[in-house]
Amino acid sequence: MIPSQRITTKGVIELFEAGAGAPVVLVHASGMGAKRWNRVFATWRDKFRLLAPNLLGYGASGPFDEATWTVEDEVALIGEMLDMAAQPVHLVGHSFGGGCALRAALRWPEKVATLSLYEPTVFSLVRARGDRPARAELRRFDHSDYLDPKRAGEDEWLATFVDYWSQAAFWDVMLPVQRDALRAVGRKVFAEVRSLLTEPEEMIAQFAAVDRPTLVLHGDRTTAAGRCMSRQLAELLPDVELVMIERAGHLAPLVRVAPVCAAIEAFIKRRG
Known part of the structure; x- marks a missing residue:
C-alpha cells in the first residue's frame, strides 16, 4: 500500500496519495x-x-466524538480533499462512502467533475420507494434493538452487519x-449505520438536486436493498x-x- 501522511487542516486526516x-x-x-483501496491504487x-482519506475514527485520522458526530463531519472531511485537489475532482464512493460522496457533491457541485457511486447506502430510498424484498431486508436492521447505542461494537451486532453485506456466517470464518x-472501529461502524438508517425521507428531495454527471454501480449478486438503492x-x-x-456483490x-x-x-473519460 502507498505510505500515508497525516495532514492537519480543520482536523487530522490520514491520507493515502499517489499518481x-x-x-x-x-x-x-x-x-x-x-x-482497502490498495488494488484500486495499483490499477490507477x-x-x-x-x-484516499481515512474517515474519522479510522487509522491515524482524528477520532470521532460519539456524542456529537454526524455524517456531515465526514462530508466536511471530503470537502478538505476537494480543496486539496485545487481543481474539480472525480469523486468515487463505496457504500457508506458513496452516501457521503453524494452529500459532498450536493454541497460543492462546482468542485466535483464526476461522481461514481458503488451501491451507495441511501436507506431512505428503500423506506420511501423500495420493493418488497428490499423493505423486508431493511426491517432486519431498522428497529430499536439493532439501533440501540448499548449494542455499539458488540460482536453479535458486527456479525449481523458483516454477514448481511458479505454472506451468511462470514463473520465466523474471518x-x-x-x-x-x-x-x-466497531463503535464508529455502528454510528455510521445508525445515522443512515435514521435519515429522514426529506433528504430524497435534496439528493434529486445533485446535477453532476453520475455513475451508479451495483453487483448482480448483491443484496435486495443494495440493488434497490x-x-x-x-x-x-x-x-x-x-x-x-x-459476478459481483x-x-x-x-x-x-x-x-x-x-x-x-x-x-x-466520456463525461469528465
Missing part, C-alpha cells in the same frame, strides 16, 4: 478504511492523482486479525448512468476491482 493527472478522491465504506496510480480490526438513486438523479457489474470495489475500475474509468 499524477486528474484528481480522483476515493471514499471508503464502513468498517473498511482507506487501505499511473492514470490519475489518487487521494481470521481473528480481521475480526479484531473490525472490532477496533442503486436503481432508485439512478431514477432520482437528473444526469446519471446505471451499470451492473457481473457489495464488496466488488475490493474484490472485483478490474470491472469496477474499467466502468468508472470509461465514465470519467
